[in-house]
Amino acid sequence: MLVAGACIGNFLEFYSFLAYAYFAPMIGDAFFPDSSGGLNSLLRAMLVFAAGFVARPLGAVAIGRYAARHGRQQAMMLSFLLMASGLALLAATPPARMIGAWAPLLILLARIVQGFSEGGEIGPVTALLFDAAPPGQGGLYGSLQYLTQLLGSLAAVSVGLVLSLALSHAQLYAWGWRVPFALGLVIIPAGFALRRIATALPHASPAAGAARPHAMAVALIALTVAGGTISTYLRHFGVSYAISVLHLSSRVGMLANVAGMLAGLATVPLGWWVGLRSHHLRGVIGTLMVLTGILSVPLYRFAIAQPGLPSQLLLNCSLFALSSLTLVPLWQAMLESLPSASRVLLFGFVYATTVSLFGGFTPSLVTWLIQHTGDAMMAGYLMALAYGVQAAAWYGLSRFDCRRHA
Secondary structure: OHHHHHHHHHHHHHHHHHHHHHOHHHHHHHHOOOOOOOOHHHHHHHHHHHHHHHOHHHHHHHHHHHHHHHOHHHHHHHHHHHHHHHHHHHHHOOOHHHHOOHHHHHHHHHHHHHHHHHHHHHHHHHHHHHHHOOOOOHHHHHOHHHHHHHHHHHHHHHHHHHHHHHOOHHHHHHOHHHHHHHHHHHOHHHHHHHHHHHHHOOOOOOOOOOOOOOHHHHHHHHHHHHHHHHHHHHHHOHHHHHHHHOOOOHHHHHHHHHHHHHHHHHHHHHHHHHHHOOOOOHHHHHHHHHHHHHHHHHHHHHHHHOOOHHHHHHHHHHHHHHHHOOHHHHHHHHHHOOOHHHHHHHHHHHHHHHHHHHHOOHHHHHHHHHHHHOOOOHHHHHHHHHHHHHHHHHHHHOOOOHHHHO
């Protein structure tokens, strides 16, 4: 119950975030209409998507301090309330043709509130999961954050797939994109109840440890998160990439993304097995990261040269499955490198800031690069770079001991 209560917010946050990313072409058309065509509406929608990430560091600091004063449980309830507020605003805002400039402003506000809540969510929840884990399994428990992100994303794109099959193109653009946000509101009461029960349960307290982290650990964590979030948001940007860049139908893009996430979920147990033996498999883990980066280039080339469902399935399934194999050792290495006394505030701030700088703007950046260079391979090149950075950071973190460097 403790784990479920901790993870429900992360599930809902990624469900909402990725629903926005998957339906960005429709949201751009509703709130940022542009008669000139091209990628301008999508780019503006993605910039507003990125704006939510700017608020993450503020949320990490504000809610991290709140957690220090009032406890992790109260901080988790506050972040969930903010999350629900942003989702409701996103679902209910009328389009620009009805209320003019107020429409994009309200969407921007909704994204900022969501970003603030997610920034404040990650620190307390991750630290709670890590401290609640049996000895040696902190990375496994911490990686449940990734698992619930994947489940939330899968739920969002599955809803999108059903809508793309059931509705016409006009209906999807007119009102169908609002359905996933309305469904997210339906599960909020259950989420509140689950989190309230979980936060009332006895939980592990942080273990005693050095209060001051080593600067090298912080830098390596930032690099690890940077590589991971760039690759994550490129994978989830795949639906918009298929629709707006490769000019495939929304059905093809969403079906391939669903298949990719199912492949990622299928390899999570193997990733847990690898993670629990990470001290003996350092070379294998690093090789997997480098191999994923290298493979991403021909996978994207094939998707561009042969646009369609087969190439999209190969691209999505390969990248999602390979990413799941290294999730536990990455979380274990990051969290173990920080002293427990500073884990809530510091990890939350580093994670939120790095995601804001590197992950949040990834969809906007890759859209801009493709628009200005005319080269759809920019997504593949950026994916390869992200895995290279992640592999280098993992190499350093896997040999870092916060007790020795305190």
